[in-house]
Amino acid sequence: MNSIFLPYKMGDLWEVKQKDPEAIILAGGTGLLVFLREKGLHPHTIVGLENLWELKQIEMQNGEIRIGAMVTHQQLLESPVIQAQLPGLHQAVTVLGYPPIRHMGTIGGNICTASPAGDTLPSLYVLNAVAELRTPTASRLLPIQDLIKGPGQNVLGRDEILYQIRIPVPSPSAVSFYFKVGQRKALAISVCSLASMLQVAEDEQTIVDCRFAWGSVGPTIMRFPGLEKNLIGEKLSLNKLREFGQTAASMVSPITDIRGSAEYRRMLVSNLPSKMLQTL
């Protein structure tokens, strides 16, 4: 590497990017530095975003929660707004990595890395999160599922960065979950994960809204809106959740890798919705 920049102002960031469009963006480093070491790469320029104050804020605005791309997992964990409004996301960061990783790693890094195992992603999918991307001159909004294209692939342009995530505040009656099956209880990469959001009617049984997103069982986070619709109007029961899980399992094509076989992953896809009843 020849140089590393840690700009304090957006203007300075754009300047670096303009001079060296190949400059690699460093968010928290917990993914990037592992990747560079593994591949033996020495990029010419690295530009770190850690000093950009405006990327490190969590705020409520227009019924949306806006999370800056450089908000660390620890910030999410400690944020009263996230705890109160987005408990599923809060749950996801409690099982993400371990303290120093949470102090360093950022939500923007987790998103842009676009790993199907990324712990914040399933929750962001069920929350209908929208990403704001910026270039020196423009900004655009993209639903999270349109930002992520495949394993390790996002649609960010050369001169574009992920600026923030916007999440509509969910209905106060919605309950949300995040279940992660790793190979151990901590310091684990998910073998299969499930984020879900469930809203039941006043009878406490009839499902009025639900969303499910599975991680680590496809090239990106997997959602089946068609299947979700089938649940609406039904009474919440173990049988319904089992049936739903089984159908979802028949629709995924997970891979076999060092962490788990396709067969095991498919079983987890099928079983994890039932976990909601273990927790409720």
Place this chain on the structure above:
Amino acid sequence: MTGPLTPIGTSLKRTDGPSKIRGLEKYAADYYPANFLWADVKRSDHPHALIKGIDLSHVRGLPGVLAVLTHEDIKGANRIGVPEMDQPVLADQKVCYKGDPVVLVLAENKAVMQEALHKIEIDYEVLPAVFDPEDALAEGAPVLHENRSGKNLLIGGAIEHGNGMEAFQVCDAIVEAEFDLPYQEHAYLETEAGIACVDDEGVLEITASTQTPWRDRNELAYALGLPVDSIRVIAPYLGGGFGGKDGITVQGLLGLAALHSNGRPVKMWTSREESFLASTKRHPGRVHYRVGCKEDGTLHAVSCRIVLDTGAYASLGGPVLALAMEHAAGAYRIPHALVEGFCVYTNNPVSGAFRGFGAPQVLAGLEQIIDMLADKIRMDRLEFRLKNVVSRGDETGCGVWMSNSTGIIPCLEKVKEHPFWVQQEEWVNQAGPFKQRGVGIAAGLQGTGYGPMVADIANAKIELLSDGHFRIYSGVADMGQGNNPTNVQIAGEVLGQAADYFELLQPDTACSLPSGSSSASRTTYTFGNALKTAATILKERILTRACNMGLGIYAEDLLLSSGKVFHLTSGREIPLANIAASMSPEERISSYAYTAPVAKHPDSAGSAIRAAGFPHRVFAFACHLARVEIDALTGEVEVCDYLAVTDAGRVLNPQIYEQQVQGGAVQGMGYALWEDFRVENGEVLTRNLASYILPTSMDVPDILSLPVETVEETGPFGMKGLGEIVINLPLPAIANGVAWALGRHIFTSPLTAERILLTMEKRQAE
């Protein structure tokens, strides 16, 4: 700081704690000598191939590269290993596994090193390779070491006792199963590391993370073609060993590098990935058991076939197999036995010593079979064991005579009366929704010491310094288990000195005395015995000299205490410094050679197995209990509670004792549930700590350790080896608990969540 006058039996604080916790203790990895060079190797890309040529032309001229070395630069035999010297420092004719070192590079920094290693071109002629030990034994299999008459069989043999197989005909119940045991990677936190240089007098000095400084020196002399007295090996505190540093890791490469560094010091420190690739592992194996008993629950016959994969080189595969065979009948009286063992070369990574040394593999199988047999004759699993275990004077099924302290019955009885056992049914029935519970036990034993393979000798040396303090010259490395502080405790007990009156020198072939390896549950047992006597001799000298100096008439009237000698009846005293001043330097040093006793009982094993260390004489015993809960939706296992009852003789230091039990039990849980070192076609798939799953603090419970204190009359102050017995039983205890929860045994370990969920699914489908 003062301590109790009789520290044995107390939790005297470890003397190595403060420097380690301040970050000041220098491990081998922590040395960066002035002007040092990095050394690293280019390793083989093929599991089996002839080396046709090595092209170094792009590397030799690289700025920052000081030397590039191949086998041609080695003056000696270029072979390391004990007892078989079959492993090259740098591969010469061919490579035998993917990871064999071929070219050694010395460079100014890591960036240049990376470039140099990348630019080395090696021309290989790929040979057919063999990865399964059974295939390797078959006629026509590719042969790894052509000079061996047994082809790929490193060592094989049988132990026959009683009528062998015929005895099954009169059994009322027989159970048979085959177990697949995985590799286990030591995963010590400090990967292989060291520094080396050649001093002004031509002595090659190596400071390395090693359990075997003495053996290393001999091996290096042979491999590098140097006189033994021109090599000095120093073993600082190790950042973990567990058997993985029982023998040469980087020392051969370091030595070679230092001989070609123009006098500059060299340093090696393997990356985690390289460590995983090139270090030894616990032997993966297949263990086939058949065990039969009488209607009344008396065990009658056992047959066991053990096949261990030692990989490309022997390492300690022979002795590991011998120990596995010796422990194959566990701690049970079984009149008829046939145990067959095969340790086989393949083109896989090398397996060698790992805490337990063959016993974990066989006890994993035997203790599950015992449960299955108890179930079959509807007998309580603990009573079944109690009925059949050995007492002192008995022989095990393998014909091993329990001539010394034998505490397996009290171990089982302690478990039997514990609430975890008494309330097993209640606890299991209290499982919540989507949870399934089980309680499992396992019992076993572990030999202390080398067995009659080589003399198990330690030479302790202790010196009264001129200031009245004492210096212990440790001959055995401390890899974390705390034998150094225990040495202080032993010498403190004999000499009546508080811990701060001692300094301890780490093993250094230039000033301590040959004491063998830090391994085989023998480190404190053997060296402690030697030190105890050396200290006693020194004490007598000191007291006699005090009498000479007019303190009293008889030595028994004197009391040695911290820094001084008291005359009991008069209250007069002489500072030890004064006594030291009146002694010659030779008198102030005491040394003693202790040889551990071995079994002299005639035995039933074949000669190869006998030569590899069968049988032992002193054994530790244990019974473990695990309460496990399975998540029926994910297959994940939680070990909710864990009880380890151990007979390792008298407890010299309860805190250090608990350290061994807790740490060993958790390492055993790793082996049982998560640690699955995967190798496919000679290629390591679990390349780092992200994919090789070690237990974290969240994955394991607190361990309840209860000692059974038999007194082993041959051990220092009644102790016997503890380090290994604790790792033998977590796998079978947990597996038995899981089997209760699932209603069936799983014969392949580790019992990963995936394996368990798939088993549950299959069971449901049936």
Place this chain on the structure above:
Amino acid sequence: MIIHFTLNGENKNLDCAPDCRVVDLLREELGHTGTKEACGSGECGACTILVDGISKLSCLMLAAQLEGHAVTTIEGMSKGEELHPIQKSFVEKGAVQCGFCSPGMVMATADLLQRNPSPDRKEIREALSGNLCRCTGYQKIIDAVESAAAEMRDDA
């Protein structure tokens, strides 16, 4: 490039390569070998240090990222011979065996106890879950953290 930071309270102005990792800077350039490296990829916690009091992994940080920050390593925890209460209870409770994970454990504990002065055993296990130990089975480490927390509460 020149970087300025404080190391255990001491000002440092150093010239180093931009891609120098913090763990290498500490160990190789500054001789602070108390910070260990055991995986190089954030999977073991042995290289944990405090940056502005917050635990971070020195194997996943570049030296440039220290600019203007305050770094605490294990060597900065004790005042001379006098051990920090966390270090003291690690020694007292037998939490140190081979000791290679110990510095990282102490730093992770320091981070925990300033966030939560009264953690229960489960919270301690969570806080140390990224620090692998191969010797102790963690139990005595948990004991030590509990005891250090009590000691530090009494002193506060």
